[in-house]
Amino acid sequence: MTRKSRMVFWLITVLCTGAAFAQMPISGIRAITGPQASKSPVAYVYVNGSHDNKVKICGFAADSNGGLSRIPGSPFPGTVNIGYWAGKNGYLFGTESTTDATYIYSYSVSSIGVPSKVAKIKAAGQYEGVSGLFLDRTAEDLYDYEEDFGSNNYYQSFGIDGSTGRLTYLGACNVGYDSVPGGKMTFAGDNLYAYTAYNSCYEGYCYWGILGARRNSRGKLVGLNTSKILPPTPKDGDAYLADYAGADPTDHVAIAVQPFNQFGNDGLPQLATYVVQSDGSLTTESAYWNMPTTANQGVNDLEMSPSGKLLAVAGTAGLEVFHSNGSNPITPYTGLLTNDEIDQCLWDNDNHLYAIRSKSSKLFVFTVTPTSHHQAPGSPHVINKAGAQVIVLPMP
């Protein structure tokens, strides 16, 4: 590139950036221009936002301090629900919109974080549509959850072509009545078993518990009928309703449980610890007296950090992080990091915790290690009509 053409490139970049900023109010976000561009991002972060009354992908580069810079060209067309890096390529996966979730689209992510649609697969036909996407630990396979608002809820499995992003349908796993909050499952450390919590009421009967699945040699999820006992409650007649699950890299699964009875919730949610056995069954020493309570009346999301030492809980009262201690009881750590209700949160690989609140269009970033925590510079960031989900692509 000659000196003149470089100048033209920068002019176009700056002009485009300015135009995008004018159309889409974002506070606290830098554009990747000038000196900031030289900072190596530790992750790319994507949020669905509104632009010209259309849902688009807002993309940001996160630096080592948790500061966010807008990716050139953002917002991008499309919507995203999940993302991952594979080899030199990064991929995002998403449905086209929140109202028509028939197809899952694959987006290839460039080295500077720009997503481009590269493939699609019809995921929903016989079922109601994609309502949750998640990956296994090695990101070889993609899974979606489809709720049929009746007796047939399904997990579908897709193999991912790491060089093209194309998806291959592997099969479906019927989980019956079980309605899964958020749809996603969490894979235990060996990547063989996956778990989630379920609860639903159908024709006057309520079902709740822990749902397990095994990932077969082809990557397909198959049902796992093993013991998954819920802890005893403090009040006779109550039961624990399981809400969300998060696994660490060494076969421990944290599950949010909340006491309830026929009159409704009967206490704050608590955090149980389970150990994955060789046959996939879960055992626990958790009981009402050794599980910490969350400050959230209702849990909206639960995410284990990559190290497995920290557990983030997002909910109605805000965001809090606990120490996760393997098979020992989880213990309180940060208290509420924000008092804004949080819809969803995700970790990158550099101790950053991203949390989204759709109603107030805020994206929070915190730096949290087992011994310190603080809000990242510029956080919270205001994004026009932000969606309820944040996607994080950590650098490989």
Add this chain to the structure above:
Amino acid sequence: MTNRVYLMTFLLMLALAALAPAQTFTVLYNFTGGPDGWGPYAGLIQDPSGDLYGTTSLGGDSNCTPGYGYGCGVVFKLDTAGTETVLHTFSGSPDGTNPVAPVIRDKAGNIYGTSSYGGSSSNGTVFKIDTAGNYTVLYSFTGKSDGCYPWQGLVRGKAGDLYGTTSSCGSSGYGTIFEVDSGGSFTLLHSFTGRSSDGAYPYYGHLTMDKTGNLYGVTAGGGASSNGVVYELRKNRTFRVLHSFAGGTSDGCAPSGSVLQDKTGNFYGTTEYCGSSKDGIIWEVTKTGKENILHNFAGGSSDGCNPAAGVTRESKGNLYGVTYGCGANAYGALYELSAGGTLSLLYSFGGADSSSAPIGEVLRTAKGTLFGTALTPSPPCCEDTYGTVWSYVP
């Protein structure tokens, strides 16, 4: 032995049986689930005239919010003739809902208690009912550093200040110990941290205060093994764990209910789980913190299991209490543990009397009569009962 001797022996035994006092279990009151109340978790207190006072967690006003049509609970009085009077019907916010703790009564006849939910921010209240029946919320918990969801009742100090606990919230989410004065001014005395040198989650019963104003209680969690503690909060606000329950089969875990202190300063209580049969224990802890397990509940039909209430002690050292599980009908038992360490089941809940699952601590009068509540109806035979008040005459 001749036939005549057999006959004489038989007649003598008959005569002795006739002379022995009758052991009588009586249901004094059946809650109807309507305005009179439904589901008593708490134990009872008695005034000098013999009237009993307690709470139900449901029933009362079926239109209260958020009562879900089941009511938000009541404070009741039951006179010696078995007539129930509702002293207060909880209405939700800002009043209070779902009391699960016993009330206390001062010499003037004012009644004090806690509601586990409701109040101005739905995190529970401390309330007073004066002798004229006027109900006042003395304090509404905010669910922050002050705590939330008080599941235990109150103890009243010499100056009239009230002391209690919350089961959750506080700085670490594990509950608090608080003081509320007669004007409703709140003071945080301790926030449970759940750590090895602290407790977590106080449930059921009430605090115990000694003559010098030190407070004693149990928490279901916290301590060295996360299996609960017996603690002391001195008047100068120094907190000390007297005993950390080890759990497993060698010790109890998850103690709840009230702590009882005898004249020599030893403490008594129960754990809901663990012990040799994992069904809970009756424990004694000395002032120096040494534990002596008085009984390991074995469960099954000949013993109780899962006590949530603590114990009552009479002057000879016999202990009385209830379990909400096991016994002959599998729905709980009333027991006596003699000073010598022998446990006898006095009564098994879940029979034809429509009482089961006693949670609250037993009240023992000077004459030896035992009073208590049972939370739920017996098995499916008795779905039209909503808890009982009962008495047992040894």
